[in-house]
Amino acid sequence: MIRYTTSPDGLTDRMLDGFFVGWPDPPSARTHREILHRSAYVVLAVDEQAGRVVGFVTAISDGVLSACIPLLEVLPAYQRQGVGRELTRRMLVLLKDLYMVDLTCDRDVQAFYAQCGMTESTGMMMRNHERQSGRGRQPGSGQVPPEGKL
Numbered sequence: 001m002i003r004y005t006t007s008p009d010g011l012t013d014r015m016l017d018g019f020f021v022g023w024p025d026p027p028s029a030r031t032h033r034e035i036l037h038r039s040a041y042v043v044l045a046v047d048e049q050a051g052r053v054v055g056f057v058t059a060i061s062d063g064v065l066s067a068c069i070p071l072l073e074v075l076p077a078y079q080r081q082g083v084g085r086e087l088t089r090r091m092l093v094l095l096k097d098l099y100m101v102d103l104t105c106d107r108d109v110q111a112f113y114a115q116c117g118m119t120e121s122t123g124m125m126m127r128n129h130e131r132q133s134g135r136g137r138q139p140g141s142g143q144v145p146p147e148g149k150l
Ligand SMILES: CC(C)(COP(=O)(O)OP(=O)(O)OC[C@H]1O[C@@H](n2cnc3c(N)ncnc32)[C@H](O)[C@@H]1OP(=O)(O)O)[C@@H](O)C(=O)NCCC(=O)NCCS
Pocket: 071, 072, 073, 074, 075, 078, 079, 080, 081, 082, 083, 084, 085, 086, 103, 104, 105, 106, 108, 109, 110, 111, 112, 115
């Protein structure tokens, strides 16, 4: 039985095993928990019997016009069972009052997002590969520095 929740409270590292498949330098479970807590919106799919999270989606947002969905993943053993579609559906409900909802993805996942009601687009991106794990951030990084310090 899969339960869906918007609360990342009470998660243990063990409940988050197995995500970031194929990432050369994946975030730790602790960093994963931090990502979930710091995101503006999160939806988790929890396998109650197994006592683990089997899928998650996050969104960051200005809360006024726009949101971006940076992460969506379903554990391989739980894929093709409708979990990804349900996570995305629930996230798009949470974001329904915003004007812009954007994400970047590989071409092979575009059909999935199209089924979820999203439209193909073009985009630009940048990746700092040495920061993939989320380690080594300075305290306060991610916040806008005082004027003149950029
Ligand atoms: C993409 C992903 C989240 C889909 O999750 P899922 O739970 O397997 O998806 P669902 O079972 O809800 O799929 C619904 C439908 O979308 C389509 N679909 C699912 N995964 C797809 C994929 N990788 N490529 C193309 N279509 C896909 C299928 O038509 C599927 O219906 P079907 O089961 O009748 O074939 C999952 O494959 C995943 O975690 N992949 C690795 C991480 C990733 O690529 N995330 C997206 C980053 S932008």
